[in-house]
Amino acid sequence: MRLVLLDRDGVINRDSANYIRQLDDWQPIPGSLDAIARLSAQGWPIAICTNQSGVARGLVSRSVVDAIHQQLRTQVAARGGRVVDFFVCPHTDEAGCACRKPAPGLLQQACEAFGIAPGEAVFIGDSTRDLEAAGRAGVRPVLVRTGHGARVLAGDCAQGVESFPDLASAADALLRAEGEQRSEP
Numbered sequence: 001m002r003l004v005l006l007d008r009d010g011v012i013n014r015d016s017a018n019y020i021r022q023l024d025d026w027q028p029i030p031g032s033l034d035a036i037a038r039l040s041a042q043g044w045p046i047a048i049c050t051n052q053s054g055v056a057r058g059l060v061s062r063s064v065v066d067a068i069h070q071q072l073r074t075q076v077a078a079r080g081g082r083v084v085d086f087f088v089c090p091h092t093d094e095a096g097c098a099c100r101k102p103a104p105g106l107l108q109q110a111c112e113a114f115g116i117a118p119g120e121a122v123f124i125g126d127s128t129r130d131l132e133a134a135g136r137a138g139v140r141p142v143l144v145r146t147g148h149g150a151r152v153l154a155g156d157c158a159q160g161v162e163s164f165p166d167l168a169s170a171a172d173a174l175l176r177a178e179g180e181q182r183s184e185p
Contacts, residue, residue, distance in 0.1 A: 003114050003121040004039055004174070005107055005139065008050035010126035010147015012036070012055065013165055019054040026068045028075065029146050031168035037081025039171050042178070045114055047085045048072070049106040049123065049133075056089035062090065085113060100126075102132035107139050124170050128152050131161060142170050 006071030009015040014027045040046050048069070054060040065088060073083045087106040089099040099105035111118050118138035123130065134141035143149050143163040152158050164170040 003045060003111065003116045004044045004046050005049050005110050005121055005123040006036070006046065006132050006167070007101075007123070007125035007127070007147075008048050010071075010149065011124055011144055012048070015126075015147045019057075019059050020068065021054065021060045022064055023067050023071060024031045026071060028072075029166060033072075033075050034079055034082075035166075035168040035171035036076045036083065037079035038175065039081075040076070040081035042175055044174070045084050046076075046082065047114070048083060049101070049110055051089045051101050051106075051129070053100070054093045054100070056092045056095065058129060065090075075147060085110070087113075101127075101129040102136065104133050104137035107133055107137035111137070111139070115122045122174065124167060125149075126152070128155070128158075131158060144170055 004013060006110045009020060012028060014029060016025060020026050022163050036046055052065050055062055055065060069086045073153050076083050087110050089106055091097045107123055111121055122140040122142055123134040124142045124144060126144050126149035131141045142162050143152060143158055144166050145163060146154060146166050153163055164173060
């Protein structure tokens with residue numbers, strides 16, 4: 001079994017410097033929901049691992065975060081896919097928790113919940129924090145150039161990391177690589 005872990009803001013939906021504060025602020029990036037559905041339909045369990053410090057800052061309620069996640073789940077399901085779980089860090093950097101990326105806690109929680117060794121998981125993100133969290137958790141990092149990804153790719157921290165224009169392209173590459181592995185003698 002393998003596992004796809006996804007960052008949310010900047011990977012699945014458009015990010016905002018002002019936080020995604022209400023359901024109407026949540027706008028999927030074109031092709032991202034279809035990509036999740038394609039991966040899911042091919043047997044890849046999908047989980048979202050997301051920092052949501054707006055909760056601790058009082059900018060968004062946990063019920064709004066949950067409503068956004070339900071909307072994401074519903075829209076992926078309408079495309080024939082499934083998001084199995086969400087792992088959310090509601091803390092700020094100052095909390096010093098083990099779950100806020102770049103700490104590996106969310107990714108470790110997800111791997112444990114699915115009974116997957118970290119080396120069997122991939123984490124698709126758009127930030128330096130995402131890449132660092134994946135490295136610390138022993139999960140394969142993949143960078144998308146949506147959200148903050150293009151800026152991250154221009155720096156040194158993304159050297160040697162697979163990168164793709166968007167989640168749809170990353171999903172296609174994962175599915176293509178899986179198909180190639182299956183066809184090898």
